[in-house]
Amino acid sequence: EADIYQTPRYLVIGTGKKITLECSQTMGHDKMYWYQQDPGMELHLIHYSYGVNSTEKGDLSSESTVSRIRTEHFPLTLESARPSHTSQYLCASSPGPRGSVQIQYFGPGTRLTVT
Amino acid sequence: AQSVTQPDIHITVSEGASLELRCNYSYGATPYLFWYVQSPGQGLQLLLKYFSGDTLVQGIKGFEAEFKRSQSSFNLRKPSVHWSDAAEYFCAVGAGSNYQLIWGAGTKLIIKP
Numbered sequence: 001e002a003d004i005y006q007t008p009r010y011l012v013i014g015t016g017k018k019i020t021l022e023c024s025q026t027m028g029h030d031k032m033y034w035y036q037q038d039p040g041m042e043l044h045l046i047h048y049s050y051g052v053n054s055t056e057k058g059d060l061s062s063e064s065t066v067s068r069i070r071t072e073h074f075p076l077t078l079e080s081a082r083p084s085h086t087s088q089y090l091c092a093s094s095p096g097p098r099g100s101v102q103i104q105y106f107g108p109g110t111r112l113t114v115t
Numbered sequence: 116a117q118s119v120t121q122p123d124i125h126i127t128v129s130e131g132a133s134l135e136l137r138c139n140y141s142y143g144a145t146p147y148l149f150w151y152v153q154s155p156g157q158g159l160q161l162l163l164k165y166f167s168g169d170t171l172v173q174g175i176k177g178f179e180a181e182f183k184r185s186q187s188s189f190n191l192r193k194p195s196v197h198w199s200d201a202a203e204y205f206c207a208v209g210a211g212s213n214y215q216l217i218w219g220a221g222t223k224l225i226i227k228p
Contacts, residue, residue, distance in 0.1 A: 004158075040124065042218040043205070058215070090158055101147040101166070101209035104216060106158035 003027065006091050006107035013081055014115055021076045021110045023091035030097075032074040033104065035090040036060060043090065049074055081114045088112070117142045117210045121219035129227045130198055136191040136222050138206030147209030148189040149216065150180055154202045162204075165189065176200070201226045 004025040013019055025032065030051045035043040045058030049068040063085070064078050074093075078085055089110045096102040118141045128134055140146055147166050151159040163174025170182040180191045189206060206219040 006158075040220060042119070042220045043207075043216075044218075045215055048215070092159075101216075103149070103161050103164060104159075106151075106160070108156075108158045111156075 004091060004093055004105055004107040006089075006110050008110060009108060010111045010113075012113045012115060015080075015082055017081050019078050019081055019112070021089055021091075021112070023074045023076070023107060024072050025074075025093040025105070025107075026072060027093065027095070027105070028071060029093035029095050029105075030071065031094045031102070032068065033092040033094075034058075034064075034066060034074070034076050035092065036062070037088045037090055037109070047076065081112075083114045086112060086114050117208060117217050119206055119208050119217050119219040121204075121206055121222050123222045124220070125223040125225060127225040127227055128196055131195050134191075134193045134196045134200070134224070136204050136206075136224070138189045138191065138219060140187050140189065140206075140208045140210075140217075142187075142208055142210045144210075145184070148180075148182060149207040149209070150174065150178070150189070150191050151205045151207065152176075152202050153205065153221075159205060162191070196224075196226055198226045198228065200224060 007022045032049045034047040044060035046060050046062040047066040049055050091107040092104040094102040094104045120139045149164045150162040153159045162178050165182045203221045203223045205221045207216040
């Protein structure tokens with residue numbers, strides 16, 4: 001089973017601040033994902049990566065950006081936080097090549113509140 | 116477009132009773148199907164998956180699910196629930212040109228003592 005870590009677990013921050021949500025995995029998975037989750041709603045994919053130097057936008061429009069400089073690390077950054085960014089952010093990773101469906105392993109999530 | 120529907124927002128069952136959570140999908144080809152569970156304040160954990168073969172799949176924690184192509188369904192079952200099963204359950208389909216997962220909105224399971 002993959003070990004995947006997210007920090008911080010909870011973050012309360014004021015409007016306009018820049019924030020970075022950290023995600024790391026120790027299983028060497030090439031594929032990584034960021035999802036946004038709101039209560040009673042399906043998970044929405046906001047960013048994904050097939051490997052180092054690969055990043056793609058997901059189905060849900062997001063003002064966040066991501067980077068993938070190392071296989072194990074996939075941080076998400078909000079340049080200027082707004083109350084509409086208040087949500088839970090889930091990071092996941094999966095093995096296997098591009099174009100294959102594999103199990104996704106999830107981190108514990110970051111609960112972000114923007115005041 | 117591909118979609119996943121979990122018709123029940125929440126379900127309440129008594130401890131020891133049987134459970135069935137419904138999942139219907141819309142996808143033209145044979146999908147890859149998943150059930151995940153999320154406990155409060157936690158990430159998602161895989162319960163079981165269907166890729167091919169036997170349409171009745173066994174998962175962890177005593178759960179099973181059956182893929183029914185004719186009904187486009189992948190319902191999750193457990194013969195006897197425990198209080199620790201209280202959580203939110205998500206169905207997902209791996210589909211589309213890039214095989215990303217498409218998620219249902221989840222079903223919250225409440226256990227009555």
